[in-house]
Each structure stands twice: as C-alpha cells, then as structure tokens.
Amino acid sequence: MIGPENIGRLLLGIAAFIALAGVVFLLMGKLGLGRLPGDIVIRRENLTIFFPIATMIVISLILTLLVNLFRRF
Numbered sequence: 001m002i003g004p005e006n007i008g009r010l011l012l013g014i015a016a017f018i019a020l021a022g023v024v025f026l027l028m029g030k031l032g033l034g035r036l037p038g039d040i041v042i043r044r045e046n047l048t049i050f051f052p053i054a055t056m057i058v059i060s061l062i063l064t065l066l067v068n069l070f071r072r073f
Contacts, residue, residue, distance in 0.1 A: 038057075039051065039052045039055055
C-alpha cells in the first residue's frame with residue numbers, strides 16, 4: 001500500500017528531476033547546443049518550427065557514452 005511518506009518522496013524526486021532538467025537545458029543553451037549546423041529552423045509570419053536534428057544526435061552520442069561507461073562499473 002502506498003503511504004503518504006512514499007507519495008511525498010515520489011513528488012520530491014519528480015521535482016528534483018524537473019529542476020535538474022531545467023539546469024541541463026540552461027547549460028545547453030550557453031554551450032551553443034540548439035544552434036548547431038544541421039538544426040533546421042523554419043520561420044514564417046506567425047509560425048516558427050524548429051527541428052534540432054544535429055543537437056539530438058550529439059545528445060544521443062553523449063548519453064550513449066555515459067550509459068556505457070556506467071554499465072562497466
């Protein structure tokens with residue numbers, strides 16, 4: 001049975017994850033991720049569409065390397 005303590009811990013964990021994700025996105029903007037060659041931006045009068053293809057490839061490679069590194073230990 002799920003008690004109030006467990007729900008509290010779950011909510012704190014979710015909040016910590018969201019805060020960490022926010023910090024990561026802020027750092028990515030400062031490092032230039034999101035403006036790489038290969039990222040597609042389509043701008044019209046009332047519409048902007050952004051396809052971060054190159055950024056997603058870079059993030060995927062970094063996460064793959066980190067996961068493989070942690071799996072070995």
